[in-house]
Amino acid sequence: MPQRTFLQYLTVTAKGLAMGAADVVPGVSGGTIAFISGIYEELIETIHNVDLEFFKIWKKEGFLKAWKHYNLSFLLALFSGVFISIISLAKLITWLLEAYPIMVWSFFFGLVIASIVYVGKQITNWRFAVIGALIIASILSYLITIAAPIGSPESTWFLFLAGFIAIIAMILPGISGAFILLLLGAYTAVIGIVTQLSEGITTLNSSLFFSAFGKLLIFGVGAILGLKMFSRVLNWMFKHHKNLILAVLTGFMIGALNKIWPWKEVLQYRMNHAGENIPFIERSILPQNYDGSPQILYAVLFAIIGFLTIFLLEMVAVKKVAVSSDIKQS
Secondary structure, eight states: OOOHHHHHHHHHHHHHHHHHHHSSSOOOHHHHHHHHHTTTHHHHHHHHHHTTTTHHHHHHHOOHHHHHHOOOOOOHHHHHHHHHHHHHHHHHHHHHHHHHHHHHHHHHHHHEEEEEEEHHOOOOOOOOOHHHHHHHHHHHHHHHHSHHHOOOOTTTHHHHHHHHHHHGGSTTOOOOHHHHHHHTTTTTHHHHHHHHHHHHHHOOHHHHHHHHHHHHHHHHHHHHHHHHHHHHHEEEEEHOOEEEHHHHHHHHHHHHHHHHHOEEEEEEEEEEESSEEEEEEEEEEGGGGGGSSSHHOOOOOOOHHHHHHHHHHHHHHHHHHHHHHHHHHH
């Protein structure tokens, strides 16, 4: 693993800030940012290498030797950036969702459509099994979006499950962890918990801080376990059945568009931690049936902006790959 100076580690933290910003927004993948910024392979390799041997090396050769052996300074620098970014942006996203819901969801809608195109373009062989996988994944994803939630998004086991599954975005460029949280119905709850943590820190409210921190810790434990399990399985799938897994991922995003549709009708409310009634079960409706101003012009504009955001990120990624290829050949 490369040895870095303090300034280089600050650069890694900056890349983590960009990844964190991406992970907060459905449709933008932290894995894509890692790929574009040139740290994707090191991230995956470092995560793969972390195991319980760390404690044996610590016992025999000391903590610093074990720390360096597993390249943990890199992970600390990177995830510090991710954490700071998510904490900073969560409150803004929460406010935007409350103040400008149609514009925000339209932006997310455009992001996910562009991600569908981005991931789908990588499928090189549209054989029957691949097409079938895409259709089945689309239907399954759609059914998940219209099903009643299996539990409260703030319950302990649900947060653990959400972290376990959503961490897939750290491994796959093109797939957003926030998108997966949306699919599970946990996005607004997790963003709300992060906002509580931020408020607890800024207002020095210890009860609010520890309540939010405990929930995020559960989410984090699920994410760590999911990261270790998914990394090996997905790497194997990408090596041996790449077109199939890409079709499944594309299908999941297609089906989940229903979840991000900007115009909703609330069928059932639930009470959150603050005693407020918030939407629990919703269904997508046409703009003309929306209870309020449908803001169609703004919705189209922000959907286009969202789409172009992914398009520009893809252009940067393609350019980076082309430059790397030229360097290797020369």
